[in-house]
Amino acid sequence: MFGKIIFISESVAHLENTLKNDESMDLMNVHVIFEAPNQRILGEISEINPDIIKIRFLGEYIDGRYVNGVIRKPLLSSKIRIINEAELKELIGTKDNKSFELGVSAIYKNYVVYPRINSFFSNHFFICGNSGAGKTHGISRIIQNVFGDKDVVNENANLFLFDAYGEYKNALRDISKYNPKYCYKFITSNQQEATDFPLQIPVSLLKLDDMALLLQASSHSQLPIIERTIRLAKIFSQNNEESERYKNHLIAKALLAILFSNQTTAHKKNEIFTIIEVCHTPDFNFDSRIAGLGYSRSFSECFEIDSNGNFGESVLITDYILKHVDDELEETKEPAIYSYSMLDFSKALEFTLISEGFQNNSKVYDDAIMIKVRLSSILNTKVGTYFTNPGYVTSEDFVKTLVNMNGKKAQIININLEDVDDVYAKVIVKIVCRILFDYTKTLKNRASMPMHLILEEAHRYIQKDNDTFLLGYNIFDRIAKEGRKYGAILGVISQRPVEISDTVIAQISNFLIFKMTHPKDLKYIEEMLPNISQDVIEKQKTLQPGTCVAFGSAFKIPMIVKMNMPDPPPYSSNCDVSGCWTTPVIQNVQPNTPPSMPNTGGEEPMMPNNNIPMNGGMMGQPAMPTSPEIMPAQPNIEMPASATI
Numbered sequence: 001m002f003g004k005i006i007f008i009s010e011s012v013a014h015l016e017n018t019l020k021n022d023e024s025m026d027l028m029n030v031h032v033i034f035e036a037p038n039q040r041i042l043g044e045i046s047e048i049n050p051d052i053i054k055i056r057f058l059g060e061y062i063d064g065r066y067v068n069g070v071i072r073k074p075l076l077s078s079k080i081r082i083i084n085e086a087e088l089k090e091l092i093g094t095k096d097n098k099s100f101e102l103g104v105s106a107i108y109k110n111y112v113v114y115p116r117i118n119s120f121f122s123n124h125f126f127i128c129g130n131s132g133a134g135k136t137h138g139i140s141r142i143i144q145n146v147f148g149d150k151d152v153v154n155e156n157a158n159l160f161l162f163d164a165y166g167e168y169k170n171a172l173r174d175i176s177k178y179n180p181k182y183c184y185k186f187i188t189s190n191q192q193e194a195t196d197f198p199l200q201i202p203v204s205l206l207k208l209d210d211m212a213l214l215l216q217a218s219s220h221s222q223l224p225i226i227e228r229t230i231r232l233a234k235i236f237s238q239n240n241e242e243s244e245r246y247k248n249h250l251i252a253k254a255l256l257a258i259l260f261s262n263q264t265t266a267h268k269k270n271e272i273f274t275i276i277e278v279c280h281t282p283d284f285n286f287d288s289r290i291a292g293l294g295y296s297r298s299f300s301e302c303f304e305i306d307s308n309g310n311f312g313e314s315v316l317i318t319d320y321i322l323k324h325v326d327d328e329l330e331e332t333k334e335p336a337i338y339s340y341s342m343l344d345f346s347k348a349l350e351f352t353l354i355s356e357g358f359q360n361n362s363k364v365y366d367d368a369i370m371i372k373v374r375l376s377s378i379l380n381t382k383v384g385t386y387f388t389n390p391g392y393v394t395s396e397d398f399v400k401t402l403v404n405m406n407g408k409k410a411q412i413i414n415i416n417l418e419d420v421d422d423v424y425a426k427v428i429v430k431i432v433c434r435i436l437f438d439y440t441k442t443l444k445n446r447a448s449m450p451m452h453l454i455l456e457e458a459h460r461y462i463q464k465d466n467d468t469f470l471l472g473y474n475i476f477d478r479i480a481k482e483g484r485k486y487g488a489i490l491g492v493i494s495q496r497p498v499e500i501s502d503t504v505i506a507q508i509s510n511f512l513i514f515k516m517t518h519p520k521d522l523k524y525i526e527e528m529l530p531n532i533s534q535d536v537i538e539k540q541k542t543l544q545p546g547t548c549v550a551f552g553s554a555f556k557i558p559m560i561v562k563m564n565m566p567d568p569p570p571y572s573s574n575c576d577v578s579g580c581w582t583t584p585v586i587q588n589v590q591p592n593t594p595p596s597m598p599n600t601g602g603e604e605p606m607m608p609n610n611n612i613p614m615n616g617g618m619m620g621q622p623a624m625p626t627s628p629e630i631m632p633a634q635p636n637i638e639m640p641a642s643a644t645i
Contacts, residue, residue: 034074103563119554129514140171140566164457185410233348252324254354341389447487454491480507510552
C-alpha cells in the first residue's frame with residue numbers, strides 16, 4: 001500500500017502515497033515500522049497528502065526493547081509496515097500488578113494503555129486543560145482504576161487530595177467496596193458538616209515561615225517580630241515560675257523605658273496604664289500591692305500625679321520595677337515540649353510589642369501593629385477555627401491523625417477547601433504540604449512512606465509567588481526539586497499552566513494534557529518543555545472532552561488516550577442551564593399575601609429546591625448532567641495481530 005521512500009529529512013520520511021482515498025484518513029497518527037536487517041525504527045504517520053505520506057520518527061527497537069530517539073535513519077530499502085500487536089503492547093504497556101489502567105487508545109480500538117505504577121506515581125505529574133475538558137473526571141478515574149484493581153494492593157497509599165470545590169467526595173468515598181481495608185477520609189473546611197472531619201492544624205506546628213504566610217507578612221522587619229512572638233509563646237506555654245518571671249521582666253523593662261523618657265508625666269501615665277491593661281501579671285496589674293516602709297500602695301495609686309506634676313510614689317514604683325528586671329532571662333531556652341493556642345500567640349504578641357527595641361522604633365512598631373491587626377482578623381473569623389491547640393503534638397502525631405479514619409488507615413485523604421477564600425486556602429495548603437514534606441525527611445528509611453500531594457486548581461496555590469521575597473523559597477518549588485527522593489510527590493491539576501511556578505513545571509515528569517486553546521498556555525508549555533514536539537502541541541488543540549495527550553517518563557511515546565467516565569462521577573459537571581430554566585421554582589411568598597400582590601417584605605426569592613428531582617435524579621440526590629464531561633473519542637481502528645504493508 002505504501003510506496004517507496006522518496007527522501008528522508010532530519011526527522012521525517014516522505015513516502016509515495018499509494019493508498020486508496022478511503023484508507024488514508026483512518027491511518028492518521030497510526031504507528032509504522034521501518035524494518036531492515038538489524039534495524040526496526042518506529043514512526044508515526046503525521047501527514048497524508050494525495051501524493052506523499054509523511055512519517056515522523058519516534059524511536060527504535062534495540063534488542064527487543066523500545067528506546068526513544070533515532071540515531072540511525074531508516075534505509076531507503078526498508079520494508080514499511082503497520083506496527084504489530086506485540087510491538088504495540090511494548091509501547092502502551094500490559095496489565096499486571098505493577099501497572100494501572102489509564103484509558104483506551106484513541107487510535108487503536110480496544111487497546112488499553114497501562115502505564116507502570118512506579119513510572120507514573122514516583123514522579124511529579126501534571127494534568128491540565130480547559131474548563132470542561134475532563135481533568136477532574138480524569139484524576140477521579142485514575143484513582144478509581146488504581147484502587148479498583150484487585151491485583152494491585154494499595155493499603156499503604158497516602159493520597160492527599162486538596163479539593164478546591166469539594167468535587168471529589170462523591171467519586172472516591174466508596175473505595176472500601178474495592179477492598180474492605182481501603183478507607184476514604186473527608187476533611188472539610190465547612191464546620192457545619194458534622195459527619196465529616198473538621199480541618200484543624202495544630203498552631204504549635206507552625207514555623208516562622210508558616211506564621212509569616214498566615215499573617216501576610218510583607219516586610220523583612222516583620223519576621224523578627226513573628227519569630228520573637230513564637231519564642232515567647234513557647235516559653236509562656238509552660239505556665240511556670242520562670243515563664244512568669246520572664247513576663248514580669250518584659251513588663252518592667254518597658255515601664256522603665258517610659259519612666260526615664262522625656263515625655264510629660266501625664267503622657268507617661270497613659271502609656272504605662274495601656275501596657276498594664278494589655279500585659280499584666282499577678283505582680284503587675286492595677287491592684288498589685290507595693291510595700292513601702294510601714295505602708296503600701298496599689299499599682300495605680302503609685303502613679304497619681306502630685307501638685308508638682310510628678311508621680312507621688314516615683315521612688316517606690318521605680319524600686320519595685322527594678323526588682324523584676326533580670327537580663328539573664330533573655331537567655332531562657334525554648335522548651336522542647338510546648339503547646340499554645342492562637343489566642344496564646346496573640347497574648348505573646350502583646351508582650352513582643354512592649355519589648356525594648358520594637359517600641360522605640362516607630363517603623364518596626366508600625367509593622368508590628370499590622371501583624372496585630374491581621375492576627376485579630378484571624379481570631380475573629382472562621383479562619384481561626386482551622387488552627388487549634390490539641391496539646392503537644394509532633395509532625396508524626398499530626399500525620400497519624402490525618403491518615404486515621406476511626407481506627408483504620410485511610411489511603412485517600414480528601415481535604416475540602418471550598419469554604420476558604422483564596423488567600424487563606426493558599427496558606428493552608430502550603431502549611432499542610434510543608435508539614436508533610438518535612439515529615440517525609442525525618443523517616444529513617446528514605447521514601448518509605450510515599451505521600452502524593454494532589455492539588456486541584458493548583459494555580460490557586462502553586463504560583464509565581466511573592467512569598468520568596470520574605471521566605472527565600474516557595475515550598476512547592478522545594479518539594480518539586482527535593483520531594484521525589486523523600487517520597488513527596490506533587491500532582492498538579494490546573495487549567496492555567498502559565499500561572500504555575502516555572503520551577504515546578506520544569507521538575508514534572510509526566511503530563512496528561514487535555515484540550516487547551518489559550519495561546520499563552522500553549523506557548524508556555526512549549527517553552528518550558530524543550531522535549532515536547534510541535535506535533536503534541538497541535539494534537540491537543542482538537543481533543544474531545546475526556547481525551548488527553550499522555551507523555552513523559554511513564555509513556556514510551558506520546559499517545560492519545562480516551563478515559564472512561566468515572567463511576568461514580570465527581571460533582572464537576574457543567575451547569576444544566578436548560579434544566580434549571582424549565583424546572584418550576586417555588587416562589588418566596590409571604591403568608592396571607594395574594595399571589596398577584598408584590599412581596600413587600602423585602603425578602604429575596606428562594607433558590608430552586610434541591611430536593612426536586614431534575615433529569616430523572618432521585619430525591620435528595622444531585623441530578624446527573626444532561627451532557628457528560630467526557631464524551632466518546634474519535635473512531636478507532638482495529639489492530640491486526642501482524643500486518644505488513
